[in-house]
Amino acid sequence: MAQQTRTLTTKEIQLRLKSVSNIAKITKSMKMIASTKVNKATRNMEVARAYGQSSNSFFKLAETQEPEAKNELVIAVSSDRGLCGGIHSSISKGVKKHLAKHENVQLVTLGQKVKAQLSRAARDQFVYSFEAVAKNLPTWTESALIADTLIKQGVTFDSAKIFYNKFNSVISYECTPISIFTEDVIAASPQIAKYEVDEAELKNFEEFAMANSLYWAIAEGYASEMAAKRAAMENATKNADEMIQKLTITYNRSRQAAITNELIDIITGASAM
Incomplete structure (x- = not known):
């Protein structure tokens, strides 16, 4: 049996029209605020990208290779904010695919959104989570504090990856991993001898490179x-x-119909008299 759709009254249409108009004002204001933040974010991202790519260039020239991970760390970079499409789902899907292919993975999350999405599937693999990251613009100091916290908490790993949203354009982004290398892996690089790096400095460089990569990932995200x-x-x-x-x-048609009905009633009454 087909359901009958109730026709809205003129008053109900008017109230709905007012409600939608208010929503349009809010979304328009939020769009203007986001547009301003995009310009600042992209400028900050270019700086962070230069930092990150410098570390990657060193690892490429030193021919640093990823080890066969026995104990792997995955850092998922997201935020606490919503109303931004499927950008958080992009990270959680990328991390879930990686977790499905690898065992013995420790999980660290940056942001409440990705934490909530991953906690359903990988609750037992969480070792640490951060909230309120990059509430304004990302800074290198904040990234260094995150790296320092992980080190002080005793989070150890043989191999690590940071999953973040790579900024391709204002309408395009993709979930991308960045590799983090440990002191032992860097020391085993075939071409590391060219740089004449003291063994005592490799630990400091490992921590610096980790903070560098985090800054890059957070800024791009x-x-x-x-x-x-x-x-x-x-x-x-x-x-x-x-x-x-x-x-x-619909409102105008309802008003016209109401006016027409009233005129018909008046004309019918006058004719009857």
Whole structure:
């Protein structure tokens, strides 16, 4: 039996129209705020990218190779904020795929969103989680503190990867891993002798490179998030505008129908008299 759709009254349409208009004002304001943050985030990201790529260049020239991990660490970089499309799901999907292929993986999360998504599937693998990361612009100091905290907490690993959203453009991002190398792996690099690095300095370099990579990942993820939020708010504003147009047409038709019915009643009454 087919359900009958109740026709909205003029008053109900008017209230819904007002509600959608208020939502459109909010999403438009959020889009403008996100647009401003995107510009700052991309400038900050370029600096962080230069730091990160310098470390990667060293490892490439030293021919540092990833070991066969017995004890692996995975760091998932996200945030505490929502209303930015599927950017957090991108990280959790990438990490879940990696966890499905590897055993003995320790998990560290940056941000409440990815923590909530991964805790359903990998609760037993969590070793540490950070919240309120990069509330404004990411800084190298904050990344260094995160790396220092992990070291002081005694989180040890043979191999490590940071999963973050790589910023391709304002409309494109992808989940990408960055490898972190331990002191022993760096020391075993075939071309490390060219740099004449003292063994005592390798531990400091390991910690510096870890903080460097975290800064790069957080900055790229933040820029991707702000771009995704701007796109999400733009789409939400467009949808609200379309709904306003449809509700306005429906409201006008309802008013015209009500006026026509009243005129018919008046004319019918006058004719009867």
